Amino acid sequence: MKVLHLSTFHRFGGAAIAASRLNQALNRAGVSSEMLVAETSIDEPAVISLAKTTWQKRWAKARFALDRLTFLPHERSRDVRFAFSPALIGTDISDHPLVQQADILHLHWTTFGFLSTRSLQKLFALQKPVIWTMHDMWAFTGGCHHSGPCERFQQYCGHCPFLRLPTPDDLSYQDWLRKQDAYENARLTPVGCSQWLANRARKSSLFRGLSVQSIPNPLDTSLFAPMPKTAARQELGLQTDKRLILFAAAKVSALGKGFSYFQQALQQLRQQLPQPEEVELLIFGAGDEQLLQELPFRYHFLGSLSNLRQIVAAYSAADLFVIPSLEENLPNTIMESMACGTPVVGFDVGGIPEMVQHQQTGYLVQYRSVDDLANGMHWILEQPKTGYEQLATNARNFVVAHYDEAVVAGQYIQLYEEVIPQGLSGDIRDNQRKP
Incomplete structure (x- = not known):
């Protein structure tokens, strides 16, 4: 059983740190787990950079800039510049060897030029089981990472308060349509890091009919422990x-x-x-x-x-x-x-x-x-x-x-066993028994 985590960042921001910790926790629990990121910040076992050459690293930074530029004409003000992601810019990784070899694709925070909505659609088309750990609301909105008091994600978005000119068919509605198209027939299981986020996700029209789970982020409590x-x-x-x-x-x-x-x-x-x-x-x-x-x-x-x-x-x-x-x-x-x-x-x-x-x-x-x-x-x-x-x-x-990593890893392993094809779940348990 091979699990591949997908994250824009390696260790920048809370979502990336949580994804990296889960990757480590699963490996310590005996699961074959790797993490593919846009670019690594340091060398770390089981973490692979999509950008390896100098040109590829420059292109990764260019995708980030292009992603932000697509939102610039629409933003209400500079205050919301990073609060909304159209996800029109990204790279197709569906043919990447790690993606092809994985039994489960595990998404985390993937915007800012790493995966576009179109990139996600190509991943979903592989018909592999996909777990999506949501670190904010983006997966089930028309583009905002946190909707605040706005509840339009429960229907079709549009009239977005983050946009300079909100209309019924504005950028948020268009993004909502793109996600609806991408999620159709996906073998997708969304996971909220908190019960609060999972409950918000269950209200989204984009996740209608999906089984939204709640599993927290893990922590190595042997490292994070009291000092005098x-x-x-x-x-x-x-x-x-x-x-x-x-x-x-x-x-x-x-x-x-x-x-x-x-x-x-x-x-x-x-x-x-x-x-x-x-x-x-x-x-x-x-x-x-x-x-x-x-x-x-x-x-x-x-x-x-x-x-x-x-x-x-x-x-x-x-x-x-x-x-x-x-x-x-x-x-x-x-x-x-x-x-x-x-x-x-x-x-x-x-x-x-x-x-x-x-x-x-x-x-x-x-x-x-x-x-x-x-x-x-x-x-x-x-x-x-x-x-x-x-x-x-x-x-x-x-x-x-x-939140101890062993507790959280066990919850994810149980979820993997529920979504993978019959006959592979035994491999997870066998791996766990290996010294």
């Missing part, structure tokens, strides 16, 4: 006698990450604390450090972290992790923080309430409430030692029980 706070802080060159609030994002300034809510809530938190000078901020991710200079607490900016040891140290050093995102599926950062024993404060949106149990593993904040975001941070900071230790233990235990 003092040791973690010393490793990062931080003072050991402060309370630390952590904020992390792939791009700190990204509109959907809610940094402005974080900033406003910190202003209120400073007024609530009897000794605000004892609290400092720890921030990592890409972005403009000038955004941080107006924050009301002293901050330590670590920039983008790629070293796993440093990432674990950052989570372990913090007293709490704040994620004020306005749109989320099942954030890797939440499970990483909780696995390291650090409680989480986040808005009640998307898949976050499936991860953060209110006042058990963190604090679930009323959506878009600056007041409650400040209250959540204050509540955790003011916990007595025994109360905080219980929060940390609960957080770690929840991740181990629900």
Whole structure:
């Protein structure tokens, strides 16, 4: 049994990281699993780059640029430039040896010039079983990655709020028609990383008649594990006698990450604390450090972290992790923080309430409430030692029980056995028994 994962990116962004982790988890579980990406960022076993030569790498970047250019005349504003993907530009990989050899094709995040809707249609025409792990809503909308309050994906899209000139037959409706055509007769099983996303997908007209599943992203909880706070802080060159609030994002300034809510809530938190000078901020991710200079607490900016040891140290050093995102599926950062024993404060949106149990593993904040975001941070900071230790233990235990890679790999293996042709499922189990 051979499984091939398809992902635009190798390790850039949460979807790519989740796909890479699943690929590793399946191999450790004894499944023959490989991952084909537009271009690799580092050498990694069982990860293959579509672009190998210099020319191919340039063409991959050109496809990304062309993909964005197709949306440029339609975009409502620059704020939504990367929130909608027409998927008119892509490459045909249906004849690629890895695709031909695979028993199951496992899609992840595939836009931005890697696979067009036409490319997907050619893959579906092979009549191989296809699992599609959805990391956002794009697979079942007319092009947006998150629809927000718009529910038109339940019918035919059109009148798209992301477009400059929304009409009944606008770009979103045309894209919806292309997807409808591509999905016809596909042996497709969509999988939401969260129950929230799976429930949204079940309402989509594009997935009518399909069995939408829900399986979370995996995490290696032996790597993401608590470090003693003092040791973690010393490793990062931080003072050991402060309370630390952590904020992390792939791009700190990204509109959907809610940094402005974080900033406003910190202003209120400073007024609530009897000794605000004892609290400092720890921030990592890409972005403009000038955004941080107006924050009301002293901050330590670590920039983008790629070293796993440093990432674990950052989570372990913090007293709490704040994620004020306005749109989320099942954030890797939440499970990483909780696995390291650090409680989480986040808005009640998307898949976050499936991860953060209110006042058990963190604090679930009323959506878009600056007041409650400040209250959540204050509540955790003011916990007595025994109360905080219980929060940390609960957080770690929840991740181990629900998101550990062995648990998630087992759920996917069960799904593979349900969708593959009769006679091949035994191969999966045989592989698992091999040393």
